[in-house]
Amino acid sequence: MAKKRKIPQRKCVVTNELKPKKEMIRIVRNKDGEVFIDPTGKQNGRGAYLTIDQDVIQQAKEQKVLEKVFQVKIDESLYDDLSKLTSEQDEQ
Numbered sequence: 001m002a003k004k005r006k007i008p009q010r011k012c013v014v015t016n017e018l019k020p021k022k023e024m025i026r027i028v029r030n031k032d033g034e035v036f037i038d039p040t041g042k043q044n045g046r047g048a049y050l051t052i053d054q055d056v057i058q059q060a061k062e063q064k065v066l067e068k069v070f071q072v073k074i075d076e077s078l079y080d081d082l083s084k085l086t087s088e089q090d091e092q
Contacts, residue, residue: 007020007021008020008021009021010024010026010049011049012024012049012050012051012056013048013049013050013060013065013066013069014050014051014056014059014060014063014065015051015056017051019051021041021049023051023052024049024050024051024052025037025039025049025050025052025082025085025086026038026039026041026043026047026048026049027047027048027049027050027066027070027078027082028043028044028045028046028047028048029045029046029070029072030043030044030045031044031045033072035066035070035072035074035075035078036078037078037081037082037085046070048066048069048070050082052085052086053086054083054086054087057079057082057083057086060079060082061079066078
């Protein structure tokens, strides 16, 4: 009998929901304080996960969730990139 593989779960920093890692996008802050999107999920640094959803991205932006998590100022362009990513995901 084949062993059922465990699906890695991650918690969204906005909704606090546990979801499969594949449904999330990872944001990373590295040692230099740079915050960026990590599409591979393997970059070094402090990671936080967001649900791939336009509303969640908007909520994160309005409530400055990522700024609280990483304790750095988040550039507006990061949210723009996240919005682009979520709309691309919706089209698939």
